[in-house]
Amino acid sequence: xxxxxxxxxxxxxxxxxxxxxxxxxxxxxxxxxxxxxxxxxxxxxxxxxxxxxxxxxxxxxxxxxxxxxxxxxxxxxxxxxxxxxxxxxxxxxxxxxxxxxxxxxxxxxxxxxxxxxxxxxxxxxxxxxxxxxxxxxxxxxxxxxxxxxxxxxxxxxxxxxxxxxxxxxxxxxxxxxxxxxxxxxxxxxxxxxxxxxxxxxxxxxxxxxxxxxxxxxxxxxxxxxxxxxxxxxxxxxxxxxxxxxx
Ligand code: PGA
Numbered sequence: 001x002x003x004x005x006x007x008x009x010x011x012x013x014x015x016x017x018x019x020x021x022x023x024x025x026x027x028x029x030x031x032x033x034x035x036x037x038x039x040x041x042x043x044x045x046x047x048x049x050x051x052x053x054x055x056x057x058x059x060x061x062x063x064x065x066x067x068x069x070x071x072x073x074x075x076x077x078x079x080x081x082x083x084x085x086x087x088x089x090x091x092x093x094x095x096x097x098x099x100x101x102x103x104x105x106x107x108x109x110x111x112x113x114x115x116x117x118x119x120x121x122x123x124x125x126x127x128x129x130x131x132x133x134x135x136x137x138x139x140x141x142x143x144x145x146x147x148x149x150x151x152x153x154x155x156x157x158x159x160x161x162x163x164x165x166x167x168x169x170x171x172x173x174x175x176x177x178x179x180x181x182x183x184x185x186x187x188x189x190x191x192x193x194x195x196x197x198x199x200x201x202x203x204x205x206x207x208x209x210x211x212x213x214x215x216x217x218x219x220x221x222x223x224x225x226x227x228x229x230x231x232x233x234x235x236x237x238x239x240x241x242x243x244x245x246x
Contacts, residue, residue: 007232060088168207
């Protein structure tokens, strides 16, 4: 399977710096051997739509509403994201679970809305440090994925799954390739039990992935790509990760 390297810009960027970053990335796009996407703040979707035209770069959003339309001030629907040709949307990022109190059920609803609009949800799961130390890693990620499987049933092979241990996000602490592979294998088995097409689901790793550790992580049998935060904001770093994905 072709690997997927997706950048998560989080709440960073400006019209000027986005243009410079995307142009720097695209100047190397002839060398890309993997799928490459950028998940950007919603106001920049139209900019990405323009910048990525006639290029292999795909883009997406970082969140979507569980509602379709109506009195939900500040929310953005899957239909609106589709209007801007979003290919992906991140759902259930740990920063949204933690700071916006998103539950497993809400995340499953958001994934359902994305799928119904033809957008691939990048569903994030991952344990906190406290949960890992208490030996609860498998239980937590399985519970988070089970909610999404429960609501999305036969469509489950259409998602991208991101394993992002919360203790590794933005901390410079990466899961070892063995730690990550172990959890990815657990998630793959859970997908297999739910779908005959589990083999085609990209399970990507996120959490301080960088130019130095990407190759080893991406060499693991069940690591099909990366969801990259900090290192996606610097062209040279992101390009090194892309180069490691072949
Ligand atoms: P990081 O973020 O690469 O900066 O750790 C990853 C993410 O939050 O998706």
